[in-house]
Amino acid sequence: VAVYTHIGAEDMAAIVAEFGVGTLTSAKGIAEGVQNSNYLVKTTQGQYILTVYEQREVAADLPFFLALLDHLADKGCPVPHTIHDRKGVALKEWHGKSFALIEFLPGLSVDRPTPAVARAVGSALGQMHAAIADFRPTRPNDFGPKGWFHLAEKCGDDLNKIAPGLKERVADECAFIKAYWPNDLPRAIVHGDLFPDNVLLLDNEVSGVIDFYFAGEEIRAWDLAVTHAAWSFSVDGKSYDADVGTALIEGYDARFHLSNAERAAFPVLARGACLRFLLTRAWDWHNTPTDALVTRKDPLAFLRRLDHYASL
């Protein structure tokens, strides 16, 4: 969580001038985004987020992510538009790094979701799933079932260093997923990472959904399962808030019908959601240098959530 790429005032003014959105009056590096540098940029006409993409490996997918933002924003979803420059280009380069200028949306990320907030978040996710139906570009979900199995193998014995027996537990869970994954459910582009810090709220309404950089094709209801796992528990995963979880699903269903087949498979989808974050966190746990700027997150917080869904 830091600004990796320093863009000086003179260069920033020149960059912003290319977009025809007025004259630059302020630019502050903001502490958001684990893998990108972000500036909150003000001009005489408005406020924007300038994101510098630090990872070369995502470069090929950036046109997809930016097109997705514009598609959802055009359909009235609370998603930031990208700003196109005078030539119509949204994805640009500065000193060999890709960057984009994106609409600034007001709102705050909550730490302690209430049922009213969860209902609004579910509704916003349903709205996005409706709006995405006619979005044609696609890319795979890097962190779907195949991704988990691969990560489980790569983590190997390191899992038991996190907790005794975790390797076997993960192997059992992968076997469960392989046996019971509801492969016949409808698929779509999903957000895939709709945690509270990716949702901005104003007065219990969703004013912004951000950070679509994990979006990809997956079983559509898995997106709701990820959101459910992300919002309905204490951060450590130890306590489930049924009012929040129920409101989230009701909010979604009111906006975008959740089928009986999707409801029936929900505990399996949710176990898959927990496995996804358990494994990416476990991988990061052993592969993040201790002097990194990033705070490591506890993998076991998602094992506890998994236990909850497994007990349903």
Next chain:
Amino acid sequence: VAVYTHIGAEDMAAIVAEFGVGTLTSAKGIAEGVQNSNYLVKTTQGQYILTVYEQREVAADLPFFLALLDHLADKGCPVPHTIHDRKGVALKEWHGKSFALIEFLPGLSVDRPTPAVARAVGSALGQMHAAIADFRPTRPNDFGPKGWFHLAEKCGDDLNKIAPGLKERVADECAFIKAYWPNDLPRAIVHGDLFPDNVLLLDNEVSGVIDFYFAGEEIRAWDLAVTHAAWSFSVDGKSYDADVGTALIEGYDARFHLSNAERAAFPVLARGACLRFLLTRAWDWHNTPTDALVTRKDPLAFLRRLDHYASL
């Protein structure tokens, strides 16, 4: 350069409500301040910087720093006002940490100062020195000559690990300062750290001077010497830009008269300014954990500046 204290949306909304500046609509942690956490806060009425003071040792001086901001802002200097809460209090506490809400000022910090910018910066410094004359509170400059001598001793042999012979060079320079320091020049509260990143500019005018947390009583013209050393060289200290240096002093003198005695002593004051940053950087060089969030700055960039002033 990071946000050390996380204030969640719910707490931030409650904090901001105490100031009577409208309802919170956005709060972004910004990557400014080495020792403080800073949030760019928006409300329905305006924009503000919320600063959380992370270091307990500065707590006693915070009322001084905040009063100084208000004094200079009241006098029309481009300095942010502090926001006082409904009870009139500017310095408050949250979970045992001191914080203040401060006016947001537009503008950008330049990387490559032009003579026009340097003239504006000199003028702003002169304006502040004029405005500060009737400011009554005081505190010592922690990084005046006694501070340097103390730091030189504390660094000891580590200096030679930065560059062979640096310890002796610093000892010679301390002896020079002891012999020639112009103790009879007028004293005042000085900013003491007026580097480009502490000055905001719009259209070659100073729109904001920030970060007064090194302010203290010192030979007044030393403040101009610090500013001169900070603005008139390439970052590595290898090249001096005479046009920038001259414009800075002319801008100052046009606003606040620089006496002949101050002019005569300027090279000595500037050597003292270089010694100050050489030594604090040298200390940080050996005492900043390599996994710290802070980038270590090269002490020798100020030895090169010192060489320049010593050759005058």
